[in-house]
Structures are given as C-alpha cells and as structure tokens.
Amino acid sequence: MWALRLRLPDVLFDTTADTDGVHARLHDGAESWATISTPPNGRPIASQSGLRRLVDELETAWDTWIEAGAIGLYDHGMTVTADYEQFVWAGDPDTGTRWPLPAPASITIG
16 A cells, blocks of 8 residues: 555545455545455456546556565655655665655744
C-alpha cells in the first residue's frame, strides 16, 4: 500500500478481507471510482467508471513497483530541505527514485 500511495497520492483506498476474498475500493475524490475483488480461488474481478481509469493506474503503479525491485517500506525515507522542498525517496536519498510532496501550507498566527 505504501508504494501505491506514493504513485497515486490523490486516490482514496479502502481494503477489506473476508471469507469471500480481498476487496479494494478506490475513489479519486471527484467522479472516478473502481472496485477490485479477489476471490480465494478465482481471478480478480474489477469494475471502474469515470474519467480516470483507476484500475489501470493501479496496475501501472504496481508494475512499476515490481520492476523497481518491490522496494520495502523501510527502504524509503523523506527529506525536507531548508527551502521547504520535500520529497519521499526510495533506496538512497541522493540517487534513489523521488516522489515530490506538496509544499506545506503557510500558517499565520495572530
């Protein structure tokens, strides 16, 4: 989930598991949604609707993570520079893949 959140930061994920398998629901906060169910002894079943093809985006994000060596959660880090540039990196903070994060909101006190 960590790697997928990095690749699809604006997508809301909800997952559950029960005797019928594993189920995921995705939504982009606007109009696109997807559901994926993986029964214990069958092929995954996916549905999606909206302008974004969230199942396709999820599959691309998953494939990218696998091709990168399935980098684990503890092989990631986060850097914030003196000028508030912030990013998550994988493997190495200087040479690893980076995912930029939005700038923090300015806060006015008083």
